[in-house]
Amino acid sequence: MASEQVNLTISLTGYYYNHWPNLKILHNNVAVFDQPIVDNQLLSIDLTCDKTNELKFIHYGKSFGENGVWDSSPDASEQCFINIDDILFNKVSIGETLKSKLMFDTAWSDLQLEQNTQEFINTYGKIQCYGMMNFNGSIVIDFDTPVYNWLIFSKFKVPMTNTAYFSNYSARWHYEEDLKVIDEIKELIHFDKNCSN
Amino acid sequence: MTKTVVISIPRLEPHRPPPGPAIIAKICEQQGHTVTAYDLNIKFFNYCKKQNFDYHGFDQVWNRFADFDAQQYKVLEKFLDVWCKRISSENYDYIMIGIFGISGSVFAQEFLTRLRPITQAKIIVGGMGAGVAGLTDPEDCFGYRLKNEGLIDTYVVGEGEGSIVRVLNNETGPGINNTEVAQIDDLDSLPQPDYKFFNLEEYDYLFPNEKEVFITGSRGCVRKCTYCDIERYWPKFRYRSGQNIADEIIDNYERFGITRFYFTDSLVNGSFKAFNDMCEKLSRYKFDHPLSWSGQFIFRDKKSIPKNHFELMKAAGADILFVGIETGSDRVRFDMGKKFTNEDIDFQFEECSKYGIHVIPLMFTGYITETIEDHRENLQAFQRWQRYVADGTIVGVELGTSLIILPGAPVERMIDSHGLTFVVDDNMEPDLKLWWSEANPTLTIKERIRRKLEVHETAIKYAWPVWRQASRLRELKELILKHDLHQKETQKFYKLIPTENQTKIATFSKLGEL
Numbered sequence: 001m002a003s004e005q006v007n008l009t010i011s012l013t014g015y016y017y018n019h020w021p022n023l024k025i026l027h028n029n030v031a032v033f034d035q036p037i038v039d040n041q042l043l044s045i046d047l048t049c050d051k052t053n054e055l056k057f058i059h060y061g062k063s064f065g066e067n068g069v070w071d072s073s074p075d076a077s078e079q080c081f082i083n084i085d086d087i088l089f090n091k092v093s094i095g096e097t098l099k100s101k102l103m104f105d106t107a108w109s110d111l112q113l114e115q116n117t118q119e120f121i122n123t124y125g126k127i128q129c130y131g132m133m134n135f136n137g138s139i140v141i142d143f144d145t146p147v148y149n150w151l152i153f154s155k156f157k158v159p160m161t162n163t164a165y166f167s168n169y170s171a172r173w174h175y176e177e178d179l180k181v182i183d184e185i186k187e188l189i190h191f192d193k194n195c196s197n
Numbered sequence: 198m199t200k201t202v203v204i205s206i207p208r209l210e211p212h213r214p215p216p217g218p219a220i221i222a223k224i225c226e227q228q229g230h231t232v233t234a235y236d237l238n239i240k241f242f243n244y245c246k247k248q249n250f251d252y253h254g255f256d257q258v259w260n261r262f263a264d265f266d267a268q269q270y271k272v273l274e275k276f277l278d279v280w281c282k283r284i285s286s287e288n289y290d291y292i293m294i295g296i297f298g299i300s301g302s303v304f305a306q307e308f309l310t311r312l313r314p315i316t317q318a319k320i321i322v323g324g325m326g327a328g329v330a331g332l333t334d335p336e337d338c339f340g341y342r343l344k345n346e347g348l349i350d351t352y353v354v355g356e357g358e359g360s361i362v363r364v365l366n367n368e369t370g371p372g373i374n375n376t377e378v379a380q381i382d383d384l385d386s387l388p389q390p391d392y393k394f395f396n397l398e399e400y401d402y403l404f405p406n407e408k409e410v411f412i413t414g415s416r417g418c419v420r421k422c423t424y425c426d427i428e429r430y431w432p433k434f435r436y437r438s439g440q441n442i443a444d445e446i447i448d449n450y451e452r453f454g455i456t457r458f459y460f461t462d463s464l465v466n467g468s469f470k471a472f473n474d475m476c477e478k479l480s481r482y483k484f485d486h487p488l489s490w491s492g493q494f495i496f497r498d499k500k501s502i503p504k505n506h507f508e509l510m511k512a513a514g515a516d517i518l519f520v521g522i523e524t525g526s527d528r529v530r531f532d533m534g535k536k537f538t539n540e541d542i543d544f545q546f547e548e549c550s551k552y553g554i555h556v557i558p559l560m561f562t563g564y565i566t567e568t569i570e571d572h573r574e575n576l577q578a579f580q581r582w583q584r585y586v587a588d589g590t591i592v593g594v595e596l597g598t599s600l601i602i603l604p605g606a607p608v609e610r611m612i613d614s615h616g617l618t619f620v621v622d623d624n625m626e627p628d629l630k631l632w633w634s635e636a637n638p639t640l641t642i643k644e645r646i647r648r649k650l651e652v653h654e655t656a657i658k659y660a661w662p663v664w665r666q667a668s669r670l671r672e673l674k675e676l677i678l679k680h681d682l683h684q685k686e687t688q689k690f691y692k693l694i695p696t697e698n699q700t701k702i703a704t705f706s707k708l709g710e711l
Contacts, residue, residue, distance in 0.1 A: 092587040148587040152660040155589065169403075172593060172662040179657070181670035182650050188674070188683035191647045 003048050004145040008055075009088040010043040017080040018071045021133070022061040028054055037082050055141040057084065059133035064112050084131035084139070089147045095155050104129035106137040201230040201291040202284060202318075203394070204237055206308060208259040208300040211242040211252070211401040213459060216411040217324055218295045219390035221361055225293070227388065228365060233287070234394035237280060237308075243399060244276050256668070259300040262675055273304075277311050285315040292318045293361070296326030302339050309348040320349045321364060325430070328354035328376055338376055355379055355430060356416070358387050378430065384416065384437045389445045397453055409457035410449060412490070414442045414471065418463035420495065421607060422521070422534045424564070427463055429605025436467060439474025446490070447482055456484075457516075460492025465518075467495070473506075476513035487514070493559075494518035496537050499544040507548040517555040517592065520545075525578025526571035529564050534607070539581070546582060550590040558582075561597030562652045563645035565608065565615055565634050572648050579659040586661055593662045596653055598669060599645045602629045618690035620680055625691075631680060633690055642682060646673065 014020045014037030025033040025045070032045050047053075059082050063069040071080035084102070087094045104127050112135075113121065124135070133139065144150040157173040203222040205215040215236055222234045245252035250272050257263040265273065284292065292312070296305050305322065313320065327340035340352025353360045355372040359381055363370055371377035381387065392410060402409055417431035449455040466472040479488065490513075507515075524530055527538045549556050562575065585591045602608055602617065611617070616635025619627035620642070631642055653670070656663050677683050 090584070090587075092584060095589065148583050149660040151587045152583075155587075156662070168664065169593070172664040173660065175657050175663065177667040178653060178663060178670060181667055181674060182653060185646070185650060185670065185674050185677065188677055189643060189646060191643070 006047045006049045008045045011085040013083045021082045024058040026056040057139045082133040106135045199230045200289045201225045202289045203234045203293045205295045207238045209238040214395040216390040222394045223388045223391040281311045289318045292320045294322045295324040299329045301326040321351045323353035323357045327352045385441045408455040412458045413461045415462045419467035423607040426603035426606040439471045442475045443478035458490040464495045465492035480512035489514045489516035491517035496545045499541045511552040519557045521559045525575040529571045532566045546585045555592045557593040559595045562648045563599040576655045583659045
């Protein structure tokens, strides 16, 4: 299977309370980073990617009362947490659209499950987080290669609307009709094999 | 008092009011006329919408690729009957009709055929569509044909601001019932389009609640790209001062709350000084609502671009730049008369990316000197600049048609030097898309089609924002079928024989079989 080298740049901010927050990053279940995030950090990681890939950001080690330790102030105004400010694949940002789709999957501790209501657990078990990792838990991004194609389709392709043909921006990346007519032309004209590619 | 109606007709985009009629209406008002203006394009758009009928389904008819179907004709007839009766009943002295381009000719013919018998008004047509002609007889333009058929009194070709006043004074001259070009040098002295004549609430704006209008900062082009026929219509490049353009934008913002502007210029930055002045003025003006403008833009040699130029453009409201990069081959681009390289493009894409300015590259394949190596370089461009698609800088790409030998374009004057020959239709009219060059013999018609498809497929492979190209492909298929290109192994080509001074426009009028 063909692989693609992808440079991942991650802009992060760590917020201190008792300690700096811990972050582990897994690429296809292999750890590529595992360190505390101190203030603003810019990580650059080179990945050898498959056709389909999973990138997992795991925030761990935050205490919610275990052994009487709370990694947040009593009024929760100060916390130990991580914010993913941006993720860039080969220097291109995932952008606001993809960032707004990031979901945080909370890894509850036994104590949290005991201390919180079921409604709370249900509400905060999986949340749209815009890159914020407040509880222990993870954010997963599934991506494909070629990575730019994945970024382009994920960020920009929208369902086609019925508007003026010459200004229908929603028709972009809907190649079906183009490919159909290209095939029709190729059926009419049989080109020689000595093409340029 | 003289009563005048100024009318624009389909096909126009329904997203903005038409500027030409807005200028002519203003001039007639300045001449003391009582002026009404009707944009029948937007009226027809809204009429179709009300009838739940597909306005855009008429595109193939306006493009003259298809005839009306029965239902379409019925809808059009009803619309025209209502409007012709109304216009006739309003007893105008003058009916002035703007035909935007060749895509207005079918509607114009249908409209005038009904209107002419029921009005005593003098009918004058103008606009680019009035001057559209073929390669072999430039005088045989659409306006000339309408006049010959008795459907109009006068046609105006070229810039109408001066000509229309002469027509009203019963004078003749260049551009009045002929295709001579009369240019106006001082654009700052011309009246600006006045959109008070139109109902600005009727339009199908691209961004809801954001009114958009056209604006013209210059006429003609500072460049002489070999494939472009702009010099036929506007031989000399003229431009308004930056202050004058900024004033029009601010005036439209203050009077009508218009926040989006689309430049009709061949190049919005054709005059670097005027463009820079406009940007400085706009960047300093305190708009309550963000302003944006789009238009065709020339990339330049990066050494000639001042520092912070793109930053200033962004501050002035630059949104989408339509840039003719044409090809990924530096050699071919230079042959076309465009003196910038792929490295210059790299730099300017990067600047646009940095400041959040969007770009729509305009490209085409099969220039007369394009070799297979050039074509390969062209294909590589899609990978080279894919990053700017991914980061949202490139928001569309126009893949164009193959090269058309346009009358009046510099490439027309290269017919002899490159040994160009043409396929002709049943009337022995050369098809300007179907040419072959003795100087580049491997670039056959079939090879150009193959390259076009390969470019299209490569753009798709790299996920470029190709759109509105399916219609171009369908046109190509129609062309193949029309000329049996799929059945004939070889085509019969005909040579255009020059009749007089070849430096003149459209001098090729006879055909000789090779």
